[in-house]
Ligand code: HEC
C-alpha cells in the first residue's frame with residue numbers, strides 16, 4: 354500500500370494501535386551506489402537502533418529472560434515477576450507473554466502498562482543477540498543468513514516494515530523512550546548498508 358510519510362505520521366498520532374497498512378514505501382539504492390564509508394556511517398546508526406532498549410530488551414540471546422532496561426526502568430534488570438520465555442520464546446511453558454502483552458485494541462495510554470502491539474509479543478530468536486553486544490558482533494550476526502533468519506538485506510528491510518513490534522518501538526506510549534531516528538530512516542540506513550556490501554566496523 355502506498356502511504357506518504359506525512360499521512361503515516363498523522364496515522365500514528367491519531368490511532369493508538371498500528372495496522373499493517375502503516376508500512377512505509379521503501380526503495381533500495383542500487384548495489385555499488387553507496388561507498389563503504391557511507392555504508393559504515395549508515396551501519397553506526399543501525400547499531401544505535403539495535404542496541405536501544407526498545408529493541409535490545411527482547412533480543413537477549415541464549416537467555417530466555419526479557420530485559421527491563423533504559424532510563425524509564427532505572428537500573429537494567431531481567432523482566433520482573435520471574436518471566437521466562439522458554440524454548441517457545443512466547444512463555445507458553447510457564448506464563449504466556451500474551452497473558453499481559455495482549456493483542457487487544459486498547460490505546461497504550463498508561464505508563465508502565467505491558468506493551469501491546471496487535472500481534473503476538475515474544476522474545477527474539479537466540480541467534481539475534483543484541484543486548485550488551487558490540488557493534489561488530491551485531492553487524493556480523495545481521496549480515497549472515499545463517500544467523501539472521503536466512504534473509505537478504507532487502508528481506509530484512511521488508512520484515513522491519515511489516516512487523517508491528519517494530520512500529521511500536523518508535524511509538525512506545527507514555528513513559529518510554531522511543532528508538533532513535535524513525536522506522537523509515539532505519540530502513541533506509543539498513544538498505545544503504547546493504548548496497549555498500551554490508552561492511553562491518555573493525556574492532
Ligand atoms: C517484543 C520483542 C521484540 C522487540 C521489542 C524487538 N524485536 Fe526484533 N525480533 C523479535 C522476534 C520475535 C523476531 C523473530 C521474528 C522472525 O524472524 O520472524 C525478531 C527479529 C528481528 C529481526 C530479524 C533478523 C534476525 O536477526 O533475526 C530484526 C532485523 C529485528 N528483529 C529488528 C528489531 C529492531 C530494529 C527492533 C527495535 C526497533 C526490534 N527488533 C525490537 C522480537 C522483538
Ligand code: HEC
Nearest residue numbers: 407410411419437438443444448450453465466467475476
Ligand atoms: C504478568 C504480566 C506479564 C507477562 C506474563 C509478561 N510481561 Fe513483559 N511486561 C509486563 C509489564 C507490566 C511491562 C512493563 C513494565 C514497566 O514499564 O514498568 C512489561 C515489559 C516488557 C518488556 C520491556 C519493553 C520495553 O522495552 O519497555 C519486554 C521486552 C517484555 N515485557 C517481554 C516479555 C516477554 C517476552 C514475555 C513472555 C515471555 C513477557 N514479557 C511476559 C508484564 C508482563
